[in-house]
Amino acid sequence: MDAQSYNTALTELRTMRDEIKKARTQLAKLETDRNKKIVQLASYEKAKAERIAPAAGLGVADVVAIAPALAPDSLAESDIPQPLSPEPPTARAADEPAPHSPQQGATAPAMTTTAGPSAAPPLPARTTAPDPPAVGETPRKLPTIPASNSGDAWFTHTSGLASTRPNFTQQARSTVFLDTDTGVLVHRNQTHRLDLAGRSAADILTAVFHTVPDGVERIYITAGDPWHRDADRHPYLRDAVAAWLNAPALDWRTDTGRGRDRMAGHFVHARNPVGRYQRDNSDSHVEIRSVGEWFDLDGDDPATVRDAFVLLWQALRRHWSDAVLMGSPSQTGRDLWTRTIPARGQHADGFPVLSEELRSLLHATAGQGRNELLTPPRVPEQLPQLLEYDRTFAYAKHTWKPPVGTPRRITAATFAAWSQKEQMRVLYGCGHWQVRVTVPATWEHVGLLPAPAPGDRAWHYPAEPGTTFTTWAGGPEIHTALSNPIQPWKIEILDGILWDDGKPLDDWAKKLKETWTNLTAQAHFQGDPHQARAAHLASRAVRSILLYGIGSFAQRPRMVTGTTPRNLERDVPPDAEIIGFDDELITWQKPTGFTRDPNAHPEWAAAIWSGARAALLTQRHRDDDTYAGALHTPPGSVIAFRTDALYLTQPQNWPYHHQPGDYLLKGHLTGPLAAPTTEEELLTARNAGRAALTTARET
Incomplete structure (x- = not known):
């Protein structure tokens, strides 16, 4: 860049700055006008927050916050649903199970899932003085355990729900690794170059299945982030990802799931989404996933990524004879842990799951990383x-x-x-x-x-x-x-x-630590730079297996993301939060609570x-x-x-x-x-x- 182009770019940057300022001012005005309109609508005696929310592009809680008169009389302030936000990626499972999406043309809403060296002093007795509020802000109030018998009843396990050792063997999935920037596809020991056209899900599925006609069940994207291809047309990355996942794909529909370890529906995540598809009139099921769930890449080609997964599988097999790499590190970690549950002895009957009340309390009061x-x-x-x-x-x-x-x-x-x-x-x-x-x-x-x-x-x-x-x-x-x-x-x-x-985690963690140590040593002492890099990536994958495996024990309340046609906005669930919309669809999300997960700890x-x-x-x-x-x-x-x-x-x-x-x-x-x-x-x-x-x- 020379001095002239530098000065020109500075001028353009100042213009962009001014345009952004104007846009923000206009947005603030529109939001103010919208809030005034909501207050005006609230004066109507039959006004309902669940009707106003989708029209305003807001959640019910947001509408009630603007117009408190819309809150139901029977609903206590602490019971008003709060706006929801996604969990951080270092601790939430990257692929929660999801309800399936109805086929194109259906009128029902479409869903996609988205210690120290000094001694301690005596502890003071309990006091009853209230806590002073924080200056300038109101922190959220954490739940408590009810007094007397009602709270004591929480201290039990959920009947008939326990983590037990599986009596089946996981099946390996046919997997390919694809760089959507270059079109390079690696399948086993073969390398192909594909024409991906517009890099839509349909383009990827068509090209991959034409090249590997005997069937593929998992496609890892190693570079290109194709779900971001239209990011400039959407206000948020999640919107761009949802649009990419839900775009029509010739001969394919959203997977409805099958088998004990099959998951249904797409998972909307800004950077590591999961697309699950099923071929029409066929038993073909396939996932499109980001390899970023496992480790961060630095320009690594698909062959290196393939070798990393091979090394990972081989290293795990030294400790688990039936080890299988599943779609995500959280799934893999959870599956490997269940295979360390004792077959005999004290915990041969498994590890019982806490009551839903205690699980909910821990969910609300146990934070993750600092x-x-x-x-x-x-x-x-x-x-x-x-x-x-x-x-x-x-x-x-x-x-x-x-x-x-x-x-x-x-x-x-x-x-x-x-x-x-x-x-x-x-x-x-x-x-x-x-x-x-x-x-x-x-x-x-x-x-x-x-x-x-x-x-x-x-x-x-x-x-x-x-x-x-x-x-x-x-x-x-x-x-x-x-x-x-x-x-x-x-x-x-x-x-x-x-x-x-x-x-309960000793055997599992010990084996993972030994696997990590072995792969880390390979990365350090391997003379071949390619294999050294693959071993390093594999060691990072072991870290993810343990990290996200621990996160999966937390069993957050599941979140469902869905879309509803604009002309059917009354069908948006009343407890949903509007997270995006365009001329045709309203995108929303809602919590669905806890499931009967036997591995929820x-x-x-x-x-x-x-x-x-x-x-x-x-x-x-x-x-x-x-x-x-x-x-x-x-x-x-x-x-x-x-x-x-x-x-x-x-x-x-x-x-x-x-x-x-x-x-x-x-x-x-x-x-x-x-x-x-x-x-x-x-x-x-x-x-x-x-x-x-x-x-x-x-x-």
């Missing part, structure tokens, strides 16, 4: 440097003691009656606790416990001295707050759930997530007799937490032995540099730091 960006004035406006320390294969470190057995309720009175030794013992055990927390008056470091923040499933970590809040947290985090190396926090136990310690996911969040704060390395984590850095030096990683302004001499949970220096960006104030700025700095560290090591 993601927090600390901005000025909590950190300096100019940073001397930015270092990224990432915990290697972190969740594998915390699978050794998940809860088992029938849970017990521990009330505030019961807890207060115990000795301090007994209290600390149970807090170090397998429990989930409702607590009132007070930050010490002289606290100067990061927050220790998650608190509910405004927004669906949003969490923040209060650190302001003297702040008091009520929340739920797992035993590892409570124990850390009480025994952290700086200063104990004040914790008041209000209620709790306590399980026995168990080892949110108590295991919650315990692992809590342990991982606690380890970001403090983690002991016994062999080195030292500690690592955010609380072992100076105040003001922590810039961000991102699930398994810490971003710091000072280098740390933490031990690294290539073991799960060890902190690995992954990026180092020298300064001075401005402190990031948005996630985008943090990710930009992270990527620059990783590139700079790689360059420094190579030179």
Whole structure:
């Protein structure tokens, strides 16, 4: 680019800036006018929110928030449905089962699925003073366990529902790997080049089945993201993905599912969607999936990806003679775990599933990874440097003691009656606790416990001295707050759930860790760069199997996404949220609650997530007799937490032995540099730091 084109581009950029500003102003005006119209409609005595919502392109909850008079008299404020948002990809299963879509022309709505070194002080008795509200915002209120017998009845298992060892063998699926940018298709040991025309699902299916006529059941897209081809025509990526998945495909229709491990319908995800198709008048079933569910690629060709899957399968077969790679890492992880359930002994009858009430409580009160960006004035406006320390294969470190057995309720009175030794013992055990927390008056470091923040499933970590809040947290985090190396926090136990310690995941996690270690060693010592890269990708896939396998235990309430013709908007479900629309279709989503999933164990996911969040704060390395984590850095030096990683302004001499949970220096960006104030700025700095560290090591 020369000086003239540079100046021309700057002029164009300023024009775009002004157009964006005008568009935002116009949008704000339209939204204001829309809200006024909703209020006007609400004055009609027979007005109903479920009729107004689809016409406004909003959910019922949003309409009621604008015009409270539309709320049903019998509906308490806390019962009004809240707007829904998608789960983060590091913890939600990437392919939940879904109802099928009716065929083209049907009038019914079409659906597609979318611990520390210091001793702890005595715990204070419970108080009854209300928590002060947060300044300037209203955090969501977390659920509680009902008092007396009604709450005690939750502490049981769901009748007739338990995780048991399967008595069948999974069938392998014929799989191909396709780069939709280049048209390169790899099928077993053969490579083909396809003409994909417009890269629609129909184009891909036609080209693949013409090239591999004996049948394919799974198509992994390695590059090209064809579901984003019309992204500029839609306001959101999800809309573009939904349109791509639902476009008519000659001779194909949306798969309605078959067999015990078949899933029906498409799964709408902004970046890793799943298209499930069935050929008309045939028994051919095929999935189109993104390989991004398994690992991130960096220009890798389909042959390398194929070799990575082969290496992964071979490595898993050393531990599971019947191992089969299923469509996603979450499916694979869940299936492999069921094959470690004991055939005899204590748990030969399986692991019972908690009551739906306790599962719902855990869903609402057990957060996932900690993601927090600390901005000025909590950190300096100019940073001397930015270092990224990432915990290697972190969740594998915390699978050794998940809860088992029938849970017990521990009330505030019961807890207060115990000795301090007994209290600390149970807090170090397998429990989930409702607590009132007070930050010490002289606290100067990061927050220790998650608190509910405004927004669906949003969490923040209060650190302001003297702040008091009520929340739920797992035993590892409570124990850390009480025994952290700086200063104990004040914790008041209000209620709790306590399980026995168990080892339901030990065999599964041990085998996955050994598989990961083996593949990581192959990637390091392999002389062939192609095979070394394939082994590295395979090791990343093992990480995904464990990570998303744990997430699948959480069993989130299932979300269904559907479309309804504009001329049939009355058929939009009254409890649905409108997430998009065009001239022909209204796209909506709604929760469908919990299913009778025999492998639903949110108590295991919650315990692992809590342990991982606690380890970001403090983690002991016994062999080195030292500690690592955010609380072992100076105040003001922590810039961000991102699930398994810490971003710091000072280098740390933490031990690294290539073991799960060890902190690995992954990026180092020298300064001075401005402190990031948005996630985008943090990710930009992270990527620059990783590139700079790689360059420094190579030179």
